[in-house]
Amino acid sequence: MKTMLKGLLAALLLSLSLGVSSIAMAQNIAPININTADAELLAELPGIGPSRAAAIIEERDNNGTFVDADDLTRVSGIGPATVDQMRDQVTVNE
Template identity: 60%
Template sequence: MNKRIQTLLGASLVALILGLAPLCAVAQEMEPINVNSADAELLAELPGIGETRAAAIIEDREAKGPYESAEDLTRVSGIGDATVEGLADQVTF
């Protein structure tokens, strides 16, 4: 009988963990990153950016001024329309 209780408790624990998994995913959503104030490390976390493009974004904003929209990121070599579309809801200005 002790084995049955252990099995039941184990199954209940697994069900509880699986039931809470969607809540963890919601808690891990990132806040949008402000491309006019973020450092290279933070910019590199954006999909399709990485370290090299992050440095290029900072260099470009220092040379040409702040970005006003996601489309302005196309000023940076290697960032095209597809990348901008993927970033639209993950960046602010």
């Protein structure tokens, strides 16, 4: 009985670890284009909520597209630390 229980627990742990691995792999999504994304998509970036997403779009509309991620510091409330958090999650390519 103990051997059977150990086997079931081992199978459960293996299943859980495979499930967690697949979730982590699903997190690898394409970068968000900050020059074309809408507010809803921009708000998914770390440190960016609905109000900052709207500010990104306003800055983009008023002053032109972003050349690189560091250009996000043109937006009030977005500093270098915030840009560093999202650097690998954004792109400016059309």
